[in-house]
Amino acid sequence: MDQVDIFKALSNRSRMQILSWLKDPEFNFPEQGGAGFEHGVCVGQIQRKAGLTQSTVSEYLSILQRAGLVSSVRVGQWTYYRRDEAGIKALLENLGTEL
Amino acid sequence: MDQVDIFKALSNRSRMQILSWLKDPEFNFPEQGGAGFEHGVCVGQIQRKAGLTQSTVSEYLSILQRAGLVSSVRVGQWTYYRRDEAGIKALLENLGTEL
DNA sequence: AAGGTATATCGAATTTTCCCGATATATCTA
DNA sequence: TAGATATATCGGGAAAATTCGATATACCTT
Numbered sequence: 001m002d003q004v005d006i007f008k009a010l011s012n013r014s015r016m017q018i019l020s021w022l023k024d025p026e027f028n029f030p031e032q033g034g035a036g037f038e039h040g041v042c043v044g045q046i047q048r049k050a051g052l053t054q055s056t057v058s059e060y061l062s063i064l065q066r067a068g069l070v071s072s073v074r075v076g077q078w079t080y081y082r083r084d085e086a087g088i089k090a091l092l093e094n095l096g097t098e099l
Numbered sequence: 100m101d102q103v104d105i106f107k108a109l110s111n112r113s114r115m116q117i118l119s120w121l122k123d124p125e126f127n128f129p130e131q132g133g134a135g136f137e138h139g140v141c142v143g144q145i146q147r148k149a150g151l152t153q154s155t156v157s158e159y160l161s162i163l164q165r166a167g168l169v170s171s172v173r174v175g176q177w178t179y180y181r182r183d184e185a186g187i188k189a190l191l192e193n194l195g196t197e198l
Numbered sequence: 199a200a201g202g203t204a205t206a207t208c209g210a211a212t213t214t215t216c217c218c219g220a221t222a223t224a225t226c227t228a
Numbered sequence: 229t230a231g232a233t234a235t236a237t238c239g240g241g242a243a244a245a246t247t248c249g250a251t252a253t254a255c256c257t258t
Contacts, residue, residue: 007110012216013103019198043235056217058236077225077234092195099118099187111246142205155247157206176204176255 009067015060022083039073040082108166121182138172139181
C-alpha cells in the first residue's frame with residue numbers, strides 16, 4: 001500500500017473517527033458489551049455510532065483495512081474490526097523517516 | 100489547521116514529491132544554484148521539476164502552506180518555498196499521540 | 199512609463215471521492 | 229428449508245479534487 005493511499009484513507013473525518021473510536025472499544029461501543037471485545041467491534045455498532053449507512057461504513061472499513069490500519073475477523077454472521085496497531089506503528093515510523 | 104486537511108494535503112503524489120524534494124534543495128534543484136538556497140526554492144524551479152503547469156504548482160504550494168508543511172518568503176519577483184520543519188515535527192508528534 | 203518576468207488567482211473540464219439505496223451473499227435459527 | 233440478521237458489493241447522483249489555460253498582480257529593468 002502506497003503512502004499516498006494511506007493518507008487518502010486518513011483524509012476523511014468519519015474514517016478518522018472510526019479509527020479513534022477503536023482505540024477504546026469498551027468505552028465507545030458499550031452496546032456491544034455482551035458479545036465481548038476480543039475480536040474488535042462489529043460493523044453494525046460502528047455504523048450506528050457513525051450515523052452513516054451500512055454500505056458506507058462497510059466500504060470505509062475496507063478502505064481502512066486496505067491501508068493497513070485495521071484488521072477484521074469474521075465470526076458467524078458478524079465481522080469484527082479492530083485497529084492494526086502494528087500497521088499503525090509501521091506507518092508512524094515510516095513517516096518519521098520519510099516525511 | 101485540521102488533521103484531516105493536513106492528510107488531504109499529503110494525499111497527492113505531486114505534493115508529496117515536492118515536500119520530499121525540498122529536503123535537499125541543492126541536490127534536487129541545481130539549476131537554482133546561482134541564487135542560493137537561503138530562502139528555499141522558487142516556484143518556477145519546482146514547477147519545471149514537477150512537470151505541472153505554473154498555476155497548478157502555485158496552488159499546490161499554497162495547499163502545503165495552509166497545512167503548515169512549508170513556508171514562503173517573497174524576495175523581489177520570486178517567492179521561495181521551504182519546508183516548515185517545525186510544523187512537520189509538530190504534525191509527527193501529534194500523530195504519534197493521536198493516531 | 200513600458201515591457202518583461204515571476205507568481206497568484208479565476209473559470210472550467212475531467213476525474214475522484216462521498217455517500218446513498220438496492221441488491222447479493224453468508225450465516226444463524228426455527 | 230424458510231426467514232431473519234449481518235455484511236459486502238453494485239450503480240449512481242452530488243460534491244470535491246485535479247489540473248489546465250487565461251488573466252491578473254507584483255516587481256524589476258531600462
